[in-house]
Amino acid sequence: MAYTNGYPRFSDAEYERRHNTTRDLMEKSGCDVLIFFGTSSQGGTGQADIYYLSQHMGRQENILLFFPDSEPVLLVTAFNHVPNAQRQSVISDTRFGGPKTAFGQTILDVLSERGVNPKRVGLVGWMPYQVYNPLFVGLGDAEAKDMTKDFRMI
16 A cells, blocks of 8 residues: 555555446446535544545545546535645545535535536435435435445445
8 A cells, every 4th residue: 555645545546446336336326426425423434435435534524426427526524624635535626515504505516517417316325404405405306316335335
């Protein structure tokens, strides 16, 4: 295992494999986007799904948006954690995600920025209703699909 910016990291080839496997899962499930929600619970274990794909183990809530044909986006909730997340993360678009009360809108903004109008949204992790409700109101008739178990099986 190599070190990058002082952090141990798997090879680029390993992350490419993980990302390709995740995209294969998206294709099989018909998801237009996967939204990973990482919590600050249980000493960071609530971040394991995001960590697996990004190399960033957050200590606050974080969101990873994963797309079938473009680079993912990692949203870090605590603005003062962003510089460290950018050093750790293999996700080139790692940025401040805004206040927790606006997560749903932040996700909608990133989807709009990327030109993504999903019909099926895969969710990985425990997303609170304060994020889920405004997100899916903004998405209109998009279907939510719990992909947590499927993702964790890869």
